[in-house]
Amino acid sequence: MNRDFKVVGKEVKKIDALALATGEVKFTADITLPDMLHVAFLYSPYPHAEIEEIDTEEALNTPGVELVLTYKDVPQTLHTTAGQGYPEPSPYDTRILDKRVRFVGDRVAIVAARTREIAQEAAKKIKVKYKPLPYNLDPEKAQESEPVPPQDAYHLLPTIYEPRKNIAAGIKLKFGDVDVAFEKSDIVFEHRFEVQYASHSAIEPHAAVAFYDERGRINIISTTQVPFHARRIVSRVLGIPLKNIRVIKPRIGGGFGGKQEVFLEQVVALVTMITKKPSKVVLSRREVFTSSRTRHPMITWYKAGVKKETGEITALKLKALMNAGAYGPHALTVMANAGSKVLPLFNKIKNLLFEGYTVYTNLPVGGAYRGYGATQGYFGFNVMLDMIAEELGIDVLEFFKKWHIKKGETSPIFEELGEGKEGVAQVIRSCALSECIEKGAERIEWYKKRRKKLREGDKVRGVGAAILMQGSGIPKIDMGAAYIKMNEDGSFNLHVGATDIGTGSDTILAQIAAEEIGTSIDKMIVYSSDTDFTPFDVGAYASSTTYISGGAVLKCARKIKEEIIKVAAEMLNVPMDAVFIENGVAYTEDRTQHVSFEDIALYSMYSRNQHQIQAVASHIGLESPPPFMAQFAEVEVDIKTGRIEVLKFVSAVDCGQPINPVLVEGQVEGATVNGIGYALWEDYIFDEQGRLKNASFWDYKIPSIKDVPEVETIICKTYEPTGPMGAKSVAEIGINGPIPAIANAVYDAIGIRLKSSPFTPEKVLKAIKEQGLKL
Amino acid sequence: MKVRFKLNGEEVEVEANPASRLLDVLREKFGLIGVKEGCGEGECGACAVLLDGRVVHSCLVPFANVMGKEIITIEGLRKTEEYRIIEESLLDAGSVQCGFCTPGFVISIYALLKNNPNPEDKEIREAISGNLCRCTGYQMIIDGVKLAAKRGEKLWKA
Ligand code: FES
Ligand code: FES
Numbered sequence: 001m002n003r004d005f006k007v008v009g010k011e012v013k014k015i016d017a018l019a020l021a022t023g024e025v026k027f028t029a030d031i032t033l034p035d036m037l038h039v040a041f042l043y044s045p046y047p048h049a050e051i052e053e054i055d056t057e058e059a060l061n062t063p064g065v066e067l068v069l070t071y072k073d074v075p076q077t078l079h080t081t082a083g084q085g086y087p088e089p090s091p092y093d094t095r096i097l098d099k100r101v102r103f104v105g106d107r108v109a110i111v112a113a114r115t116r117e118i119a120q121e122a123a124k125k126i127k128v129k130y131k132p133l134p135y136n137l138d139p140e141k142a143q144e145s146e147p148v149p150p151q152d153a154y155h156l157l158p159t160i161y162e163p164r165k166n167i168a169a170g171i172k173l174k175f176g177d178v179d180v181a182f183e184k185s186d187i188v189f190e191h192r193f194e195v196q197y198a199s200h201s202a203i204e205p206h207a208a209v210a211f212y213d214e215r216g217r218i219n220i221i222s223t224t225q226v227p228f229h230a231r232r233i234v235s236r237v238l239g240i241p242l243k244n245i246r247v248i249k250p251r252i253g254g255g256f257g258g259k260q261e262v263f264l265e266q267v268v269a270l271v272t273m274i275t276k277k278p279s280k281v282v283l284s285r286r287e288v289f290t291s292s293r294t295r296h297p298m299i300t301w302y303k304a305g306v307k308k309e310t311g312e313i314t315a316l317k318l319k320a321l322m323n324a325g326a327y328g329p330h331a332l333t334v335m336a337n338a339g340s341k342v343l344p345l346f347n348k349i350k351n352l353l354f355e356g357y358t359v360y361t362n363l364p365v366g367g368a369y370r371g372y373g374a375t376q377g378y379f380g381f382n383v384m385l386d387m388i389a390e391e392l393g394i395d396v397l398e399f400f401k402k403w404h405i406k407k408g409e410t411s412p413i414f415e416e417l418g419e420g421k422e423g424v425a426q427v428i429r430s431c432a433l434s435e436c437i438e439k440g441a442e443r444i445e446w447y448k449k450r451r452k453k454l455r456e457g458d459k460v461r462g463v464g465a466a467i468l469m470q471g472s473g474i475p476k477i478d479m480g481a482a483y484i485k486m487n488e489d490g491s492f493n494l495h496v497g498a499t500d501i502g503t504g505s506d507t508i509l510a511q512i513a514a515e516e517i518g519t520s521i522d523k524m525i526v527y528s529s530d531t532d533f534t535p536f537d538v539g540a541y542a543s544s545t546t547y548i549s550g551g552a553v554l555k556c557a558r559k560i561k562e563e564i565i566k567v568a569a570e571m572l573n574v575p576m577d578a579v580f581i582e583n584g585v586a587y588t589e590d591r592t593q594h595v596s597f598e599d600i601a602l603y604s605m606y607s608r609n610q611h612q613i614q615a616v617a618s619h620i621g622l623e624s625p626p627p628f629m630a631q632f633a634e635v636e637v638d639i640k641t642g643r644i645e646v647l648k649f650v651s652a653v654d655c656g657q658p659i660n661p662v663l664v665e666g667q668v669e670g671a672t673v674n675g676i677g678y679a680l681w682e683d684y685i686f687d688e689q690g691r692l693k694n695a696s697f698w699d700y701k702i703p704s705i706k707d708v709p710e711v712e713t714i715i716c717k718t719y720e721p722t723g724p725m726g727a728k729s730v731a732e733i734g735i736n737g738p739i740p741a742i743a744n745a746v747y748d749a750i751g752i753r754l755k756s757s758p759f760t761p762e763k764v765l766k767a768i769k770e771q772g773l774k775l
Numbered sequence: 776m777k778v779r780f781k782l783n784g785e786e787v788e789v790e791a792n793p794a795s796r797l798l799d800v801l802r803e804k805f806g807l808i809g810v811k812e813g814c815g816e817g818e819c820g821a822c823a824v825l826l827d828g829r830v831v832h833s834c835l836v837p838f839a840n841v842m843g844k845e846i847i848t849i850e851g852l853r854k855t856e857e858y859r860i861i862e863e864s865l866l867d868a869g870s871v872q873c874g875f876c877t878p879g880f881v882i883s884i885y886a887l888l889k890n891n892p893n894p895e896d897k898e899i900r901e902a903i904s905g906n907l908c909r910c911t912g913y914q915m916i917i918d919g920v921k922l923a924a925k926r927g928e929k930l931w932k933a
Contacts, residue, residue: 014866014869016874017865017866017874020871020873020874020875020877021871021874021878022809022862022878023808023809023811023850023877026808027808027875029811029812030802030808200909202873202875202909203811203813203819203821203873203875203907203909203910204811204813204873204875205812205813251874253811253813253873253874253875254875254910282812284815285813285814285816501873502873502874502875503872504872663869665915666869666872666912666915669912669913670909670911671912673912674909674912697814697907698816698817698818702907702909703913704905704906705900705903705904705908705916705917706900706901708912708913710914711912711914
C-alpha cells in the first residue's frame, strides 16, 4: 500500500512559519481598534459563597469606565463552556455571571474601560458582601458535601448526572464477571494511582476581541480551537441569531485543549452589544492559571487478576474518580476516555469492569487537555503491567508485545464506550506497536541498561517503558469540510473549517490537497477557520484534524481533480479517462498533447462552457483508528535528595503515513516534554481555602530548555486504509507516556514504586522511606 | 515624561508614564507587535528585546530606564542578514510551531551567536533558557541554532 508520494511524507516547511518568525502576523492580543474597550474581571476570593450585596457605583464612576456588569445585568442562560459538538456531553451548569460563586477565581463582575489598567483598578472598587458557604476541596468527600452546581443545572443527554450529590458524570461498563475471575486467578494486583491538576500553559494567554461590522453583525476574533462551536454557544447564551455572529480564528499561540473552551467570546460580545464599541479581553498569566481551564486530576484504582503460567490477565477492574472542579466541562468524556482510550490496548482481557465518576468540588475548573483522560488512565495501567511482568519474571517488553491489540483485532470497548453515548465498533487496520517497542528499545539500549542499577555515588540509573494508543477524531460525531476553487493562474484557494492552532494543520491540509490534485504546495492558498468564509469543522481537538479534516480535503481534492480532467479532456478532445495529471499539467495518455493548469483555468473561465472549477466536500470519521506509541525513559535518581533526572527519552510512534515528518516529530516532542514536566513538577498548590498558591511561571515551572533531556522520536510508518493518504492523527498521544515510563524507570533504578504524580524529590524521599530502597 | 532613545536604528522621543512597562510602550505607542506578552513576569521571554545589545525582558523594564539607550526589537532585527540566517535555519529545523515564542527566541539566538559564534550544546541551552516554548519540546530549536551557527559562520565572527 506504499504510494509514491510527491508532496505528502515530505519535509515541507510550514506555510505560515515565515510570517510567524518575523513577528508580523497578528495574534488576537495584537488587534487594536478605534474606541476599543478593555475588559477586566473581578474574581471571587471565596471557594463558595453567595453574593448578598454588590455595589458597583464607585467603579462605574471611575473616569474611563464605561460599563460594569454583575449577575443582575447578564443573561442567566445555563450553558457549558465546553466547545464540543451539539448536544454537548457536558452538563449545563454555568452562567456568564451568577449570584453564587463556586471557587476562588470564579467571576463576580465584568468591567469595561478605556484601558486595561483602568478596568482592573475599577474592578477592585466594586464592593461585594459575600455570605460564605460550606465548601469542599476533596473529591473523595464530594458526595456528602454541600452541592456545588446550581439547583437548576441539567444535562442534555440521558446520562448519569446527580448535581445534588455533586456527581457531574458517571459510567459503568462490564464484560464477563471480574469477581469470579479474581477468585480464580493466581495473583491479584490492586493499587491506587493519582494524577494532579496542571495548566496547559500555552505561551499565548487566552484573548478575545468583539466588534460590530458595517452590517451590524457581531464579529468575534478569539484564541479559539473551536470557532464554529463558539459561534453556536455565543448565539445561545446571548440569545442572538447565529446568522448575526461571525467568529474568526487568527493565528493561535498554542492550545493543547485549553482553548477548546468558550468563556471569553460571550463576554466581549456582550460588552460590545451593550456599549456599541469594540471590546477586547486578554487574560494575564495569573488569570489563565486560576480562572481558565486545567487538567482534571484523577484517582484510579486498578485491580488485575493474572494466571501465572500463561501471564494472561484474566480480569481487570478500573475505578476512576475525577475531579471536575466547580463546573463540569468535559466531565463525562475525559473520564470516559480514561477507560476507552486505555483498556482496548490489552484487548484479550475477558472480564472487565470500568466504573468512573466525576465529581464537583470548589476548585478550579478542569477541561480538555492534550491526552484527555488517557493521560490519567495510562499511569496506573502501565505501572501495573510493569509490576505484573516483574512478578511473572518476564521482560515487560515481551509481555507488552504478546498481549497488545494487533492488526485485524478488536475490543468490545470500542463499541460500548463513546463520547457521551455508545461508541463505534472497529477493527484495527494498522498497528506497528510491536515494531515501536523494538525500535525504541534499541535506541534506549534497553537490554544493556535494564536491571543494571548502575550506580555512581548517590545516583542510580534505570530505564522504564510505557505503551499507548489514542484515537483519530470522534467517530460518527466529528465532521470537517473543505472547499477548493481554481484560479486563472492554476493556483487554488483551499478553504477549511479546520483550526490551525500552531500545529501546522494548514500546511498538512495543503500537502494533502496538492498531492491529490497533482500540483505543488506553493500553488495552494489556505484560508482556515472563519465561520463566514470557510465551511464547517468541529475544530482542533480529539486528534481529529489530520484524519477528519484531512479526509474532507482529500475528498474535495478528488472532486476538483475530476472537474479539471473534464475540462482538459474537452480541450484535448479525448475522453476523460485518457487524461492524467502530473505536476500541474494534464496529458493525454500517450503524452503527445498537454495543457497546463493555467490553460485549463483560463479556458474554463473565458473560452467555452464557462464555469468556476470548484468543489466542496465533508467528511466524518466512521472509525477512529488509534495511533500507537512506545515510550522509554532513562532516569538517574539521587537517593539522597530524591531528585529524578531524565537523561534520555525515546518515543516510537505509529501514526500511519506521516503527512509531514517534521511536524509529526514536532507534535510528539512537544507532547513528550509537556508530559515530562507533568510527571516531575507541574502541579497546582492550594491553601486550605482552595486558593491557588503558585499561579505564575515563577512558581509553576514548565520545562525550560535546561530541563529537557535528549528527546528522540522514531516514526514507524504504517498505512491506515481509512485515513487520508494512509494517515492517522498524532497530536495528543505523546503526553501519555512520560508519567508511567518515568515511574517504571525509577523502579528499575531503586526499586521504589511511585503512584502519585508529580514525582517531586519530597515524594521520592517519602516513598524511599516507606518502601525501602532496593539497590 | 518624555523619553528619548534609539529604537531600531532611529532616534525617537515619546511621552509616556515612566513607570509603564517598556513592553507596553513598544506595543502600544510604536505598534511593534512582534514583542509578545506571555507572562508579564519575566519568565517566558516572549517579550525579549535587545537593550544596548543585551537581551532583556521588556515586561520587566520600566520605560524610564531606556532613556538614552538603544533598543532593538524583532522588527529592527528583521532587516539584517543575521536575522535572515537565523530565520531560515529555524524554519528548516522545524523550530516554529505556533510561533508565539519565536520572535523572543530569535532575539536570544542573535545575542548568543554574536557573542559566541560556535556555541556548544550546553551553551545554547544556557543562552536561551530565558525563553519558554510549550509547543516544540526545544529539540528542534537547538537544531535550528546549530544550523544558524553553521550557515552564518562568517557573519557571526565578523
Ligand atoms: S512577557 Fe516578559 S518574560 Fe514573559
Ligand atoms: S512554538 Fe508555540 S510556544 Fe514555541
